[in-house]
Amino acid sequence: MRLALFEPDIAQNAGTMMRLAACLGLSVDLIEPCGFIGDAKFRRSAMDYLDRLDLVRHRSWAAFQATRLERPAPGRLILLTTRGAERHVDARFMPDDTLLVGRESAGVPDAVHRAADLRLRIPMQPGLRSINVALAAAMVVGEALRQTDLFAEGPAS
16 A cells, blocks of 8 residues: 655644655655655654655656556556545445545645546545544545555564
């Protein structure tokens, strides 16, 4: 399973999602532009987990799509969006899915929205816009890993 970040624009959120992915054993696709990889806020939120992360940087959406579709089993592209028709808890996840989150400030363009195989939303109280992108990613990643039994096996507590 993979987590893809579309043109992230808040360093702390990107760092948090990359730390999440490193801890849970997910690969990350970073779809650029993204100008804060060396930023202190980004490094602080990602901490020393970046060294343990399988990170692939793509110079654009087109480059990401080309790379993804070249994989032997590219899996589905699942977009987390407030415009999704299906609730994340009703979706059936598969181990080769790529979960895509959009920019905090603007989501994803319509072309990216249309390219997704599945568009999921997290149910929220009426009148509220959205959940922080890193929190939304964590909620959906947790459900996807629970369903697919992909949780990394670590030492017993």
